[in-house]
Amino acid sequence: MNINSTVISGFQALNDLSYLLRGKKQALLVTDKNIEGIPAVQRLTAQLQQQMGSLCIINTVPPEPSQHDVASIVAALPGSDIDLVIGVGGGSVLDVAKLLSILCVAGAPTLDALLAGEKPQTRTPSLLIPTTAGTGSEATPNAILAIPEKETKVGIITPVMLPDYVALIPELTTSMPPHIASSTGIDALCHLIECFTATVSNPVSDNYALIGMKKLFTSLETTIAEPDNLEARLNMLWASYYGGASIAHAGTHLVHAMSYPLGGKYHLPHGVANAILLAPCMRFVRPAAVSKFAQAYDLLPNVDTSLDEEAKSHALVEYFAALVKRLKLPASLEELGIGPDHLPYLVEAALDVQRLMKNVPMKVGADDVRNVYLTLFPALSH
The missing domain is CATH 1.20.1090.10 (Dehydroquinate synthase-like - alpha domain)
Structure with a gap:
């Protein structure tokens, strides 16, 4: 499996992301409320709001998300075309961002179809920015979801979910307890x-x-x-x-x-x-x-x-x-x-x-x- 993501890394690398946004009109920022409060993330959000025509923020990703959580997020997505999905957070946030990069494409398989094994053909361009150093979700073709009815977890796996861009920014991880x-x-x-x-x-x-x-x-x-x-x-x-x-x-x-x-x-x-x-x-x-x-x-x-x-x-x-x-x-x-x-x-x-x-x-x-x-x-x- 080829990982073709472009990786940007280093202190203050957030300052160098503006060129990724050129030509993008509507972005979807996926995070959670805790991450949203990190000063560096707030600066990124302000940068996105300044450069993008429209920015939709999803900040409701829970720890260990279930398929029901993702279904609720999908139902709340804006109707207009999203041309960039940005995930900022830990593994749960990045997994959900990867799924949304597929699910927000017109005519994409439904979440239930993905869980049943259907393979998607395409996704929206994506940028993943981890704020924890553990899951490696930004480099995997996997998205893990809890299935409460079966009291376990399952993986949706497809190389289509591998992102276009990854940013490894150390100051984003200093807020971890x-x-x-x-x-x-x-x-x-x-x-x-x-x-x-x-x-x-x-x-x-x-x-x-x-x-x-x-x-x-x-x-x-x-x-x-x-x-x-x-x-x-x-x-x-x-x-x-x-x-x-x-x-x-x-x-x-x-x-x-x-x-x-x-x-x-x-x-x-x-x-x-x-x-x-x-x-x-x-x-x-x-x-x-x-x-x-x-x-x-x-x-x-x-x-x-x-x-x-x-x-x-x-x-x-x-x-x-x-x-x-x-x-x-x-x-x-x-x-x-x-x-x-x-x-x-x-x-x-x-x-x-x-x-x-x-x-x-x-x-x-x-x-x-x-x-x-x-x-x-x-x-x-x-």
Whole structure:
């Protein structure tokens, strides 16, 4: 899959976007109310209002949006032709912006048709500007929606959604609270390590994953300790982008398959659900990915180069567990109020995510999934 987006990056890169707006008459700005209040976003909005003939602002995108949320937004779109869709926000906002770039085209498939698997042929030109460093949505052909009736999430996937332009602007991410920066950063890490070890991994996705992990390992904790460190912030935006590009060329597997039910039924933030599952899932798949785990370990700062591949693979898993702990993210479901009585549902729902389960580098059965979930209930697993 070719990613043909033009990427603009760097401090104050918003000042250089005006040329993208030439000839555009009606833009759709997709964001949420929190993001709308960021001073840099307000400056962008003022720039758009000055240069565009008309600007429609959608600021009602919720966290973890459902197909009903998107349907309501589509119903409120202006009747006139939109010639540029701009998404400014986290992964949920960018996913919705990508969908709207398709749905606002005359004669496009409906949202229900997209959910049923119909493939669109075209979209409105788009510009995506992430304000978190985690989902990599700006580089993926995916839009993830919650399906409340099924208590899970599904992905609408088509390369048509890949944007024309991406802007990676570090000052837009400095407003993230530490817990959001931590959980979205772990989401990016999951994308990178899962795609790197997936059955569908390949030289292109591996290259993206290795570059992204190198940037993430050296920058994630710095962004928490030094919120205004724009160099670290930009490195994390690139790590997130490379994670998305890895997904576009390969795919995630066990962590994401097992986290979807946690988001769909219990509404855990996606990054938090992934953080809880990262070390347990990687501990399970480690025997099938020793060499790749060793390669990832070698990207860590201050590593022990005397270790053999087997030892490095174990050390990487322990690094993941320690990282989640240092970032003060939850390590069990019990502390989030989800009891072991939910295990049967979780196992069945995770196994149902076959789109991702087929990417796991080893056979996975119901007992395997149950045993991984069991580690998230320390009272049972000891």
